[in-house]
Amino acid sequence: MERNRSDERRTGARVPSGAAVMRSDVTEKLTREFFGEWARTGYAGLSLERVARSAGVGKAALYRRWPDKAAMASDLLSQVGLTITDAGERGSLEADLAAVLLAIRRVLRHPLVKRIVTDLHAEIGRTPALERAIRPFQRARRERVDALIDRAIARGEVSATLDRETAADLIGAPLYWRVAVLGGRSDRAHVERLARMIGAALRVGG
Amino acid sequence: MERNRSDERRTGARVPSGAAVMRSDVTEKLTREFFGEWARTGYAGLSLERVARSAGVGKAALYRRWPDKAAMASDLLSQVGLTITDAGERGSLEADLAAVLLAIRRVLRHPLVKRIVTDLHAEIGRTPALERAIRPFQRARRERVDALIDRAIARGEVSATLDRETAADLIGAPLYWRVAVLGGRSDRAHVERLARMIGAALRVGG
């Protein structure tokens, strides 16, 4: 087992005396294995003991960082950087939609994300802490969609009374359904077709 | 614990001699508790021991019927009668769509179904037997959508080259997303708005 140099240690923790700090490489290995196990076994079947074992790490190292599974999941989820960022104006509603869809697809195609997201949605009903953890992601997606709609309204492409809730469902759900739930494919032609069809839906969605 | 009269016994099993047959009331109680526990704990957390216990039944009675959890789930799922049946011609694409959406919503609004379906979709990736069990449901839904599209083509409302795969995603996914995944509401106005928007999408979906 390799050791690290001090500059790879976790930052932000004060070192009272000549002392050690929790090693970042161990934290990273635990994080990686946590999501790997999650995708393999599902949240309910996820065993912290197995996470530590497959990370090649003692259980003590894990429990020193997180008190239990829900806390670990919430903490790690909140650190995930997979946010759907806004790429800005594309010139037309359909082009904007295609850009958003490609961004969603990029996230959902990750093999781990695909497994974890569906499992997460099933688990949220039983573990409220998880819902709080993913709220930032939902908000980011919703803001992205709102910005898209604002631009379309400004261009005069859609009505200002468009139901944004339903619009958000229409934009994200079909791609989520195909890629994450059914495990199906989505090539560029599919995304463009979807963008065209959703565009037509939004134009009548006053 | 009540006993039953013979006419309530399970049918279809031959009785070799003066013998008993597995009692249908026990089977029904086990079935009910199986789905109840599934909704409460999720498939992975589902314990057959707890199912038997909360059904007020010995474990032996359960294991006499099904060898294990996957077999029990597959068997019971294949017996569920919640199929989205075709109600036939409605006169216009939008009216047909509204009828399909209402049928889907009726199924998804069941509190147990809502929980179980999302959990099932997450579990399918890990338990292939479950996928085989729900294939009839997927086929029924798909045939329903295909019939709808055929009628729309016959009316000249949509192109004959419409991508049925994408159309099926567009019809079912937004409602599934809102009702089952987000746990949100869907009133009649929502369904009608959705039907109108999806109708517009299908009309440009050649």
Add this chain to the structure above:
DNA sequence: GGTGGACGGAACGATAGCGTTCCAACGACT
């Protein structure tokens, strides 16, 4: 070179489900 804290590893008692096996009681059939 000393010190202190995180490390891997092992063990702990407790809880729980698995799938099986036995049992006495009951009731539908011959």
Add this chain to the structure above:
DNA sequence: AGTCGTTGGAACGCTATCGTTCCGTCCACC
């Protein structure tokens, strides 16, 4: 009346995870 198979209930040995505790080792800092 007698037979036979299902019933609820209890127990079996096994495996696995939980969360905690202890140990000797390693290493960055002072």
